[in-house]
Amino acid sequence: MRYLPHTPEEIASMLATIGQESLESLFDTVPADCRMTNPWPLPAPQSEWELNDHLRHLAGAMGVNQQTKVLVGAGSYQHHIPETVRSLAGRSEFLTAYTPYQPEMAQGTLQGIFEYQTLTARLLGMDVVNASMYDGASALAEALLMGLRIAKKKKKVAVSRAIHPHYRAVVRAYLQPTAYEVVELDVLADGRTDLSGLAELEDIAAVALQSPNFFGVIEDLESAAVAIHGIGALCITGFTEPLAYGLLKNPGQCGADIVCGEGQSFGIAPSFGGPGLGMFGCREPFTRNMPGRLVGETKDLEGRRGYVLTLATREQHIRREKATSNICSNQGICAMTAGMYMASLGGTGIRQLARLNYDKTQYLKAVLSKAGARIPFASPVFNEFVAEFPQDFKPVRERLLAQNIVAGLELGPFYPELAGRYLFGVTETIAKHTMDTIAAEVQA
């Protein structure tokens, strides 16, 4: 095996040095009744070339290919990824390093993450951003737990039903064993979260909204933050599409206290849902309540600028059961990748790209409406929206699939009351003619 360098002579000589008879005798301390006795029914080892064939075969079993146009967002977005980002993120000095416990040998990772923290903080309007969480869903669960820690005695959190259903499921799983309760806030007819009942709720530590929400709708975060602060709760805002903040007011500006979401859009392939990037930021007074790793600037012995992991007294390896989270490994290289992507776009580019996503989405909305579709939620959207069709959309969707277009996501499995309605996602990768094809099939 090409990864195992030992020759038989070397093994013999090493065994002699340590006074062992065989490789098997190295395990003499393992009692017989703990031993693995079954042979493993694993496939025979494959050469590199056989493995390439095998994966090609699996790729062929997918009903989608590189040419397929997927007009679905719902937490995972198909954006163009520049070759520079792919190539730089693949540099093995970054990729094959561990968490930077020895900062003198990891300044590349550390400065790169510091830059990621900074650019993300600027994008979200936050004072502090951590070095990453697993994904948008666990980031939201951790944000709510953080809200409960800050509020101390309060026992409830409220989350909008317009938050990604999978994210709410993860929140329920995280909070299930605790004494805390999760209250869900309904969605109004315009697709925004109904905050009118907030004042009647008691004991609420934090309220979480997503904007743009699962339906693509841009929430009125400014009013929401006022209402949430009005009941003495923390305002948590989530997102699945950070590109939106290249165009829209950022959550910090709107009054959010904690912002968390999924950063996959920034140079990371969809990859069947992972690895993505949990982005997580907050206002400065809450820094020490944050979960996750933080990179900070400091100086070396000679006064030169350098970076280290810092404020570790919040973390599991120091605080053990009193830590702010149990997170250890995060999504390091994904955060670096997002940093590279944000750097590649720049302030000018991100506005342009966000605008392009917005314009294309408005275009699809317009041509579908013209073709007879109804847009049930009247509120403004960024790059996703819900549509409802006069006739059954299933056969249309099948015809489009035959043309290598995946047109929207059926909402029934997630929201029974929205059965038959579809969530569409449009990015810069979707050409006008693809959208025209969809509209034509709807009309046909």
Add this chain to the structure above:
Amino acid sequence: MSEQLGTSGLILNEPLLWHKGKPGRIGMSIPTSDVPAAAIAAELLGPAVDFPDLSEVDVVRHYTRLSQWNFGVDSGMYPLGSCTMKYNPKTNERQAATPEIAGAHPMLADTLAQGTLRILFELQQFLAVITGLDAVSLQPAAGAHGELTGMLIFHAYHRSHGAQRHKILIPDTAHGTNPASAALCGYKAVPVPSDAQGMLDPALVASLMDEDTAGIMLTNPNTLGLFEERIREIAAIVHAKGGLVYGDGANMNAVLGVIDAKRCGIDVLHLNLHKTFSTPHGGGGPGAGPVCVTRALEPFLPVPRVVMDGTAYRLDDDQPQSVGRVHAFHGNFGVLVRAYSYILSMGEAGLKRASQLAVLNANYIKEQLKDVLHLPYDRPCMHECVFSDLWQQEYKISTVDMAKRLIDYGYHPPTIYFPLIVHGAMMIEPTETECKDDIDQFIATLKTITQEAATAPELLRQAPQRTKVRRLDEVLAARSPCLIGPSGDGDQ
């Protein structure tokens, strides 16, 4: 011994991103719009985002220079104990980047995602076979996430048995994540001290285990690199009181093909695919922390499960006793593909040989260094060995000084000051992918360093001197935190 590894070379300085570039530059290609510009309400519009504008060359030079300040497994030996920094095969990267797989949307209909679902299904089966357990969830995104999932399973199991429990036994040799993960489920950690041989004492476990204790979380081999020989006895004690046994599989690289987790009495085990199964650690992540369970606990695994009906693979959400979802989608899928690729490349014989060689390498290092470094537990070790700085204290040299001196010689240091029960611990895990020549050179280097500790201790205290920066002021970083660059600090 061949030429010394560490040397000095030309390293380039590089400013922070926002001290580069000029407004109006761009580093990536943006498609020309083929649709009309749409109106947007002014109250929605945000201000311009304060990112520096950089050209493609600016970006490439920036990150290439940064990468040159880093050290990875591809650069050299990285014997970081408990982290299993083995070689990360290049072919794994290629397989994960297969366009149809890397491009797959996570919400595709099952019928459109047979290839990716098959990878998940087969990897579940492989990991069940390898651990000896019955069922697997690949959702957890890292080891600690696997621990949390395991604790959620404990909690759901006890709830299904009618009575919730409030405590959990955690040995003092455990990773810090164990107590933190248990605390998230409301369990109070009850520490279990290890005995003079560094092992768990069943009698002590019996005295602590009661019917308000959910179970025990143990790591085997433990964090001293020793095999807990009485694990079956301990498991029987815990089971007799209605508790469950959690196995932290962070150290699985020692025992592939040697232990059967089910026969050991383990009910839930997590694996770190970024350790044992060769996926790159990415300077912090992503990892993957699948949980493997016995048949009795299968109903509690996270949903969706990946199942096969006849010849088709599908996602199954219909599991009423499940702990629910722990990840937005299917876990760190790209990492799972890499582990799948590794298992297919290695096969049964290759995986088993890997553990044998990992243990051989560790014992070889232990035997060769125990004359110059204090070895607190002198027993045959598994895949890592733990020394201390006891013999260097007379020269006022501590573990950190030896670790930093290793950097000047061209090695990543071992894990230091862990496990906590060894004062001044230095935990060395060579892994199986280091060859004898390189290990001999590493041993010789550490011997040289222990001599320097006596004859030229200042060399150690001042180390490292060959890196781009020297020792960094961590107190300053924590006392007045600077966690993001100041806004408006740039050329723009």
